Amino acid sequence: MGEKWVLMKTAQTPTNIAVIKYWGKRDESLILPVNDSISVTLDPSHLCTTTTVAVSPAFHQDRMWLNGKEISLSGGRYQNCLRELRRRACEVEDKEKGIKIEKKDWEKLHLHIASYNNFPTAAGLASSAAGFACLVFALAKLMNVKEDDSQLSAIARQGSGSACRSLFGGFVKWIMGKEEDGSDSVAVQLVDEKHWDDLFIVIAVVSSRQKETSSTSGMRETVQTSLLLQHRAKEVVPKRTLQMEEAIKHRDFASFAQLTCADSNQFHAVCLDTSPPIFYMNDTSHKIISCVEKWNRSEGSPQVAYTFDAGPNAVLIARNRKAAAQLLQRLLFHFPPNSDSDLDSYVIGDKSILKDAGLEGLKDVEALCPPPEIKENAAAQKYPGDVSYFICTRPGRGPVLLSQQDLALLDPETGLPK
Ligand SMILES: Nc1ncnc2c1ncn2[C@@H]1O[C@H](COP(=O)(O)OP(=O)(O)OP(=O)(O)O)[C@@H](O)[C@H]1O
């Protein structure tokens, strides 16, 4: 193996948002949760990670570049994923290029990894979920790992818990498992993305000045101090998970919305029950909840579900396009862009919904009337600048390999970033 060949694979992997939250570990190093969780995978056209992985006898060490900058792979989470994958790597042969890698060679060969998130990293948009899922998926293909996607999810889980759910599209359940070695703590697909394709998702990226507590340290403090977490994990989530699975199976939006909102609120209640208390939502998050609650109540049945992760951003799941258009009218009434931004950069992703909402320019936003359910003048206030931007998207598919060479992030000759 003296030659200077480079073998590469490129994959694209979505992010996901939990509707039944994972919060709390029973094993910190294997990343084993205290309860099951359920998520919806988001359309990778709007939020995804692309990762190219390469192997070559010419590489002297494992190296990784994230969004163009070299980062260290020495952290335990990266090391655990790499070790688990190398252990399962199989023989690879590329007859065209005259390359043959034996199973035992993988222990000695080094890897180059380049990854790019098409959305802000570490901004509360679950970059670690898409990122670790993509790393594991791409390397498993390069190394000819024979395990199925659920088994791969148990490796991604060791990078970041929520990453295990990004190995599938549609609705996904992370089964907490019982085994001490974590072998049964895996993700499974409940239904694919076509099962409930009426749903439409709007993410309000809320401006936030404070530095937040990371999920990892936040959930550690909750496990150590919150009694409410024990009640949640033992009594609430097991029943709620079953109800959520039924709601998804039958496309029962009323139950789905009720369970999603209740679980988000309980997760934030558990954060508040932590000592010292953790505040992830801010005033803007609270205003969005109140706007959705008022509208849902006035309609007599839920039009939109809200859920918030470890940060102030709102993920709003509308029952269909019509509800999403009406939601956007309400959101843009209360949270118009600052005078210096334009609608095109303020609402991104699947912009076609703007047309449904009759919003083709800033003039239309300025002309919006207060939502009819608002009775008091005080509730019809506008807060320009409180939302940074909106992302419009839908439930989406799981990871895929990209075959086009031009989408690779590493140079096929040198194995270095392009
Ligand atoms: N594309 C990627 N490939 C591999 N690792 C990544 C990638 N993107 C992010 N990460 C890892 O995830 C870390 C960011 O995770 P963090 O939990 O702080 O933010 P987030 O996932 O964007 O937000 P949140 O968990 O609050 O939703 C990065 O520092 C990096 O270690």
Ligand SMILES: C[C@@](O)(CCOP(=O)(O)OP(=O)(O)O)CC(=O)O
């Ligand atoms: C609030 C959450 O988003 C928490 C996600 O936590 P992470 O998966 O980021 O934490 P680690 O396992 O420590 O990496 C809820 C969820 O996604 O289920």
